[in-house]
Amino acid sequence: xxxxxxxxxxxxxxxxxxxxxxxxxxxxxxxxxxxxxxxxxxxxxxxxxxxxxxxxxxxxxxxxxxxxxxxxxxxxxxxxxxxxxxxxxxxxxxxxxxxxxxxxxxxxxxxxxxxxxxxxxxxxxxxxxxxxxxxxxxxxxxxxxxxxxxxxxxxxxxxxxxx
Amino acid sequence: xxxxxxxxxxxxxxxxxxxxxxxxxxxxxxxxxxxxxxxxxxxxxxxxxxxxxxxxxxxxxxxxxxxxxxxxxxxxxxxxxxxxxxxxxxxxxxxxxxxxxxxxxxxxxxxxxxx
Numbered sequence: 001x002x003x004x005x006x007x008x009x010x011x012x013x014x015x016x017x018x019x020x021x022x023x024x025x026x027x028x029x030x031x032x033x034x035x036x037x038x039x040x041x042x043x044x045x046x047x048x049x050x051x052x053x054x055x056x057x058x059x060x061x062x063x064x065x066x067x068x069x070x071x072x073x074x075x076x077x078x079x080x081x082x083x084x085x086x087x088x089x090x091x092x093x094x095x096x097x098x099x100x101x102x103x104x105x106x107x108x109x110x111x112x113x114x115x116x117x118x119x120x121x122x123x124x125x126x127x128x129x130x131x132x133x134x135x136x137x138x139x140x141x142x143x144x145x146x147x148x149x150x151x152x153x154x155x156x157x158x159x160x161x162x163x
Numbered sequence: 164x165x166x167x168x169x170x171x172x173x174x175x176x177x178x179x180x181x182x183x184x185x186x187x188x189x190x191x192x193x194x195x196x197x198x199x200x201x202x203x204x205x206x207x208x209x210x211x212x213x214x215x216x217x218x219x220x221x222x223x224x225x226x227x228x229x230x231x232x233x234x235x236x237x238x239x240x241x242x243x244x245x246x247x248x249x250x251x252x253x254x255x256x257x258x259x260x261x262x263x264x265x266x267x268x269x270x271x272x273x274x275x276x277x278x
Contacts, residue, residue, distance in 0.1 A: 035190035039167055042218070060249055067220050071189040122262050125232045130221040130257060137256055 023098065026052070026090040033074045033084040033103075041070055041088055045099065048090050052097050053162050061138040062099070065158055068131035069101050069110075077105030095162040096140075100155050107154050109144045110135070167191050170198050178208045178276055180269065184215035187223030195226050203230070207239025210272045214245035219253050231262070240264070244272040 029044045031037045045066045049059040070086055078084040087102040110132045121130070135158070136142060143157040168191035169184040179202050187195060202209070211227075213219075231241055242264040246254065254260065266272045 035188070038188050038190055039186065057252075060252075064220060064253065067188060071220065071222055075189065118258055122258055125228050125262070130224070134221055134253075134256060 023091040023093050026092055028090070029088045031086055031088075032082055033078040033080075033086050034082045035071070035074055035080075037086075038067055038070060038074075041086075042067055044088060045090075049097060049160075052092060054097070054160075058160070058162075062097070062158070062160055065135045065138040065160075066099055066101065068135045069156055069158065072110070072131050073101070073103050073105060077103060077108060097160050097162060099158045101158070102153060102155050104151065104153055107146045107152060110156065111142055111144055168194055170195060172198070172202065174206070175273065177206065178210055178273060179206045180210045180212055182212050182215065186218040187216060187226075188218065188220045189222035192222045192226050195223070196229070199226070199230055203234070207234050207237045208276055209234070209239070209241045210244055210269060211241065212244050212269050213250055214247065216247065216250050219250045221257070224254070224257060224259065227263070240276070242266065242272040242275060244269040 027044070027048050029041065031040060042063045045063045046059050049062045050056065054062065066088065070088070073086055074080065084103070084105065087100075089100040089102060091098045091100065113132045115136070116129055116133055139158045139160045141157075141159045143155075143159070145155045145157070147153045147155065167186040167188070171182040171184075173180050173182070181198070181202075183195070185191070199209075227241055234241060243254075243259075244266045245268060246265065251265075254265070259265065264272065264275050266275065
């Protein structure tokens with residue numbers, strides 16, 4: 001098993017080694033990699049994050065972050081193959097809300113993607129490449145693990161702290 | 164089927180006003196692309212009234228970015244009006260206010276075209 005738990009930037013000194021902390025499982029949602037399923041994924045994240053205690057504004061930030069991650073999987077990793085699976089799993093640890101997005105596509109660690117040059121983006125009217133930037137902006141930390149137990153499984157972990 | 168986004172358009176003088184309702188994400192973005200493509204041969208001044216748009220992701224914002232250069236090169240523009248808080252927050256995050264005119268009311272957007 002390969003574990004990559006290094007964080008590109010630790011925004012609020014959140015310990016990122018989740019393997020050593022006690023996790024409470026909250027809910028799990030498994031769906032096919034299709035854009036029409038994004039709405040259900042968003043509802044799933046919104047309901048669980050507001051139940052956890054986030055206000056609507058913070059819950060919507062989480063919803064958008066997860067949407068961007070799943071959209072990238074559907075478009076770029078799974079290349080619109082509707083038979084591939086996306087699993088969104090929600091756990092908590094103390095006041096941290098932890099979303100695992102699990103896929104079996106070729107691994108792609110978004111933490112190492114450089115932030116876009118926003119000036120260039122505006123001047124050149126760039127169309128894409130902003131999903132990861134949005135995702136990073138809306139959560140407190142991002143982790144990425146590649147698990148190889150015969151078959152590859154990627155786990156992107158988005159963590160947001162309830163303040 | 165794209166049932167999470169409804170698009171209506173009304174021509175007001177030489178401006179096409181689009182009314183978007185629902186959710187603009189990776190699923191509904193292609194539908195909006197088609198509608199803008201249909202409108203472009205006859206017009207290049209657009210206002211998007213987003214008062215009933217509940218949600219937008221980067222896939223939705225990308226649609227506007229993909230058309231704006233051509234539209235401006237033909238002396239046209241895209242302006243946004245009546246954003247709700249949720250959509251405004253996402254646009255602010257990406258600095259859309261530096262690229263586009265964003266007005267509180269549709270009338271203000273129309274007036275900006277006559278200046």
